Amino acid sequence: xxxxxxxxxxxxxxxxxxxxxxxxxxxxxxxxxxxxxxxxxxxxxxxxxxxxxxxxxxxxxxxxxxxxxxxxxxxxxxxxxxxxxxxxxxxxxxxxxxxxxxxxxxxxxxxxxxxxxxxxxxxxxxxxxxxxxxxxxxxxxxxxxxxxxxxxxxxxxxxxxxxxxxxxxxxxxxxxxxxxxxxxxxxxxxxxxxxxxxxxxxxxxxxxxxxxxxxxxxxxxxxxxxxxxxxxxxxxxxxxxxxxxxxxxxxxxxxxxxxxxxxxxxxxxxxxxxxxxxxxxxxxxxxxxxxxxxxxxxxxxxxxxxxxxxxxxxxxxxxxxxxxxxxxxxxxxxxxxxxxxxxxxxxxxxxxxxxxxxxxxxxxxxxxxxxxxxxxxxxxxxx
Numbered sequence: 001x002x003x004x005x006x007x008x009x010x011x012x013x014x015x016x017x018x019x020x021x022x023x024x025x026x027x028x029x030x031x032x033x034x035x036x037x038x039x040x041x042x043x044x045x046x047x048x049x050x051x052x053x054x055x056x057x058x059x060x061x062x063x064x065x066x067x068x069x070x071x072x073x074x075x076x077x078x079x080x081x082x083x084x085x086x087x088x089x090x091x092x093x094x095x096x097x098x099x100x101x102x103x104x105x106x107x108x109x110x111x112x113x114x115x116x117x118x119x120x121x122x123x124x125x126x127x128x129x130x131x132x133x134x135x136x137x138x139x140x141x142x143x144x145x146x147x148x149x150x151x152x153x154x155x156x157x158x159x160x161x162x163x164x165x166x167x168x169x170x171x172x173x174x175x176x177x178x179x180x181x182x183x184x185x186x187x188x189x190x191x192x193x194x195x196x197x198x199x200x201x202x203x204x205x206x207x208x209x210x211x212x213x214x215x216x217x218x219x220x221x222x223x224x225x226x227x228x229x230x231x232x233x234x235x236x237x238x239x240x241x242x243x244x245x246x247x248x249x250x251x252x253x254x255x256x257x258x259x260x261x262x263x264x265x266x267x268x269x270x271x272x273x274x275x276x277x278x279x280x281x282x283x284x285x286x287x288x289x290x291x292x293x294x295x296x297x298x299x300x301x302x303x304x305x306x307x308x309x310x311x312x313x314x315x316x317x318x319x320x321x322x323x324x325x326x327x328x329x330x331x332x333x334x335x336x337x338x339x340x341x342x343x344x345x346x347x348x349x350x351x352x353x354x355x356x357x358x359x360x361x362x363x364x365x366x367x368x369x370x371x372x373x374x375x376x377x378x379x380x381x382x383x
Contacts, residue, residue, distance in 0.1 A: 001082050001125045004065045006046055011120060015113035017060075017106075019048045028057035036071035037062045049117065051108045061096075061104050063121065070104040078103060082125060087368065090118045100371065126219060170346075171314055173238035179225075182218050182242075182278070209372045213253065213274035216365040221245050223361050227354045233346075240313040247289045248306045249362065250275060251296025256366045257373060258297070270373060291321045303355055311343050 013020045019028065028050055029042055035058040049061040051072070061070040068080045080086050080098050089097040094106040094114040106114050224245055228236045250271065257267045271290070279286060292309075299305045312323035315332060328339045347355075 001085055002065045003046065003063060003082065003121055003124045005127060006063070006120055006124045009120070009124075015110070015116065017050045017109040018113055018117060019050065021046050024048045028055065032057040032060055032062055035059070036077040037069040040064060040069065047117070049104075049106065049109060051106045053108060060106075068098075068103070068121075072105060073107065087364070088118065088122050088125060090115055090122075096121075170233070170235035171317060173235065173240065173314070173317055175239045176237055176242075178239045178242045178279075179221065179237075182221070185214070185278075186218050209270060209369060210274050210277035212369050212372055214278050216253070216369060217246060217249050217278050220249055220358070220362055220365060224358055227350065227358060231349050231351070231354070233349060235314060236310060238314075240317065240319045241310055243285055243289060243319040244292070244306065244309050244313055246275075246279065247292035248296050248302065249366075250289065250293035251302065252362055252366045253369055254293060255297035256370045260370055260374060262370075262373060266373075285319055288319060288321050295321075303359055307343055307347055307350075311339070311346055 007021060019025065024045060024047075026042075029045060029048060032048055032050070033040055033042060033045075040062060044064045045062055046065065047061075047063040048057065049063075049070075050057040051060040052058060059071050059073050061068060066082050068082075069077065071077050080103060086098050087100065089100075091097040091102060091105075094109060094111045095102050096104045096114065096118045221242060225237060228234070253274070254267060254271055257270070258264075271293075275286070275289065279289065296302045296305060308325065309323065312325055313319050315328065316323065325339045329335065330338075333339055333342065
């Protein structure tokens with residue numbers, strides 16, 4: 001991932017102590033590089049944070065496309081490379097967090113400015129991960145044997161009449177209002193997070209978990225959509241697929257909480273709060289999301305279950321707790337092996353590599369939320 005798009009946004013940067021290319025004073029830039037970023041090319045600096053009293057910039061933070069360098073007063077130099085896909089998050093008291101640990105704490109730059117800067121870095125890096133995932137799927141492969149095999153498989157899939165016939169059962173479902181609503185809520189969620197963190201009392205831990213779950217849900221659904229778009233599976237961009245993914249992600253979160261021996265009553269409380277933050281409980285599908293989430297956490301192969309259920313919901317144009325795909329034999333497919341063949345071809349089209357990528361993103365996000373839950377003062381482990 002990288003942060004190159006931070007200059008492309010229509011963002012205002014009128015915060016004291018924060019300077020953005022091409023308006024970084026050369027004297028400050030030289031002072032910062034000489035103090036804690038010796039090998040950085042001045043032309044590569046995108047943002048400079050000057051956290052000094054007299055403006056010498058010897059303490060602060062430098063952001064480049066691929067990394068961050070920082071130094072606090074009396075502390076050692078710190079470095080973070082975006083090539084390792086670090087987890088960046090907002091902390092309290094003007095602190096920027098990397099991989100769960102304080103990376104830089106400003107003393108002169110205001111808390112509002114640090115929150116804004118951190119949020120923008122988070123947005124740009126997450127955006128670059130999604131863009132790279134999409135690009136990798138479209139990029140011609142020439143050297144790696146596995147990638148070549150994957151490309152050959154895709155070409156055969158496109159030319160194979162049996163595959164084309166199997167995937168022809170994918171219905172185009174126009175309804176996609178849920179994801180559109182999530183996209184709008186994502187902007188509000190960021191704004192409310194900033195408001196909460198700036199309040200005198202600060203947000204409750206439950207509020208933080210709710211917002212983290214929304215971020216987890218929205219981000220993972222976007223990753224999955226980028227994958228299926230790059231594989232020309234546009235028929236899976238619909239409300240029923242979104243509900244299925246939401247159930248899958250909720251199931252993963254609940255399972256991880258159970259693995260960490262969190263009190264079952266508290267798991268139920270947190271799960272309800274999180275889901276209501278994403279999806280209204282007045283919707284008729286709300287109970288089904290929970291019921292399906294439970295089936296995922298009990299499954300030995302949740303990714304395969306997700307694939308089957310995505311196929312069923314697409315065929316039936318509905319989101320249900322259970323599907324009997326045996327009923328599809330002859331009524332939808334030409335023989336009793338038709339649905340199995342359809343799922344195999346669907347899996348082949350998405351590719352195992354993409355499933356693994358999506359699964360890893362899910363695991364990482366769920367782990368982050370569990371840490372938030374474990375920090376809750378009201379949380380109690382099972383006896």
